[in-house]
Amino acid sequence: MYRSLEYGDTARVTKPSDSVEYRLGTVTDVRYSTPHTTHARRYTLRFPNGDERTYPATIVKRATRADDRAALEAALTKAAEAVRDACRIAHDYDADLSTGTASLLRRLVDLASLRLGLTLIPTNPARPHHRNQDGGDQ
The missing domain is CATH 1.10.287 (Helix Hairpins)
Incomplete structure (x- = not known):
């Protein structure tokens, strides 16, 4: 069953391209495909260094400590x-x-x-x- 990430969940970029993306991020924003769906299109992650970056939902996965x-x-x-x-x-x-x-x-x-x-x-x-x-x- 598909369950999108929510605010405050921790996640990781599946194919990191730089040193920031290797770190665990916290979801700070979720953008949905349509206003009446739970299928996420994009996530914004805040990393420990303070950077916030937005990614397509397909390249973000739930992760924990x-x-x-x-x-x-x-x-x-x-x-x-x-x-x-x-x-x-x-x-x-x-x-x-x-x-x-x-x-x-x-x-x-x-x-x-x-x-x-x-x-x-x-x-x-x-x-x-x-x-x-x-x-x-x-």
């Missing part, structure tokens, strides 16, 4: 994999570069752990572990 968390987990996991691979290459290329890359990977793993409770294993970051609030593994 939980969606942000999932996206962050995926992005940090992908970044950890890339930095891990760079560490392996840097090890044979340059000792200083290897040390710096390993430090970057350690900081990335620590950030994921401290801010999201996500345990990235540096040797295999593609399989993150989630901690419960009491610190135990799920």
Whole structure:
């Protein structure tokens, strides 16, 4: 069943074209196809930096903070994999570069752990572990 977004709902642009559009926006205006319908034609979103932009309804999707968390987990996991691979290459290329890359990977793993409770294993970051609030593994 189709249900249009309403004022105050949070949403995201499906194909972001700049850094603002990657962020979660709040619906501030809805324009309908006709005065007597609930089928939205356009949405105006306000982003955290204060920008307001209007988009066709077809390129806006409902999103929540939980969606942000999932996206962050995926992005940090992908970044950890890339930095891990760079560490392996840097090890044979340059000792200083290897040390710096390993430090970057350690900081990335620590950030994921401290801010999201996500345990990235540096040797295999593609399989993150989630901690419960009491610190135990799920």
